[in-house]
Amino acid sequence: MSNRTFTMVKPDATSKGYTGGILDQILNAGFTIKAMKWTRLTEEQAGEFYAVHKERPFYPELVKFMSSGPIVAAILEKDNAVADFRKLIGATNPAQAEEGTIRKKYAASMGENAVHGSDSDENAGIEGDFFFSKLERF
Ligand code: CMP
Numbered sequence: 001m002s003n004r005t006f007t008m009v010k011p012d013a014t015s016k017g018y019t020g021g022i023l024d025q026i027l028n029a030g031f032t033i034k035a036m037k038w039t040r041l042t043e044e045q046a047g048e049f050y051a052v053h054k055e056r057p058f059y060p061e062l063v064k065f066m067s068s069g070p071i072v073a074a075i076l077e078k079d080n081a082v083a084d085f086r087k088l089i090g091a092t093n094p095a096q097a098e099e100g101t102i103r104k105k106y107a108a109s110m111g112e113n114a115v116h117g118s119d120s121d122e123n124a125g126i127e128g129d130f131f132f133s134k135l136e137r138f
Contacts, residue, residue, distance in 0.1 A: 002121035011069035
């Protein structure tokens with residue numbers, strides 16, 4: 001069990017003004033911020049971040065969407081961070097997300113689903129390293 005995970009507030013959520021509400025819910029759930037930045041991915045960077053999905057039919061749409069506007073990237077800390085954060089955000093498809101979860105409240109569709117959360121401790125490390133240097137984590 002690791003105590004860190006990685007998240008992004010996605011372009012659909014930042015453009016609709018949901019950033020504050022989403023971050024508030026994350027902090028109220030007991031996560032603390034270890035690194036954070038407001039940034040925008042190029043198509044190349046989005047493609048690299050989601051390279052694991054390269055062969056999936058939704059990959060081109062995912063890359064286009066994730067580079068379409070600003071995001072907030074963050075490393076979060078809490079006991080059991082990866083699993084607890086995935087519970088907090090809810091299912092990938094917001095139609096299947098539980099009541100009260102971030103995706104249930106803020107996500108529009110499977111593709112535009114408001115937030116990303118790492119699916120394993122290993123990926124949390126890889127994804128955090130993608131965005132943050134050692135000097136940017138506290
Ligand atoms: P995320 O948790 O960021 O990880 C991979 C992303 O791919 C996922 O959220 C969705 O936004 C996206 N995704 C997964 N399945 C589909 C799909 N069937 N159609 C479009 N996008 C998808």
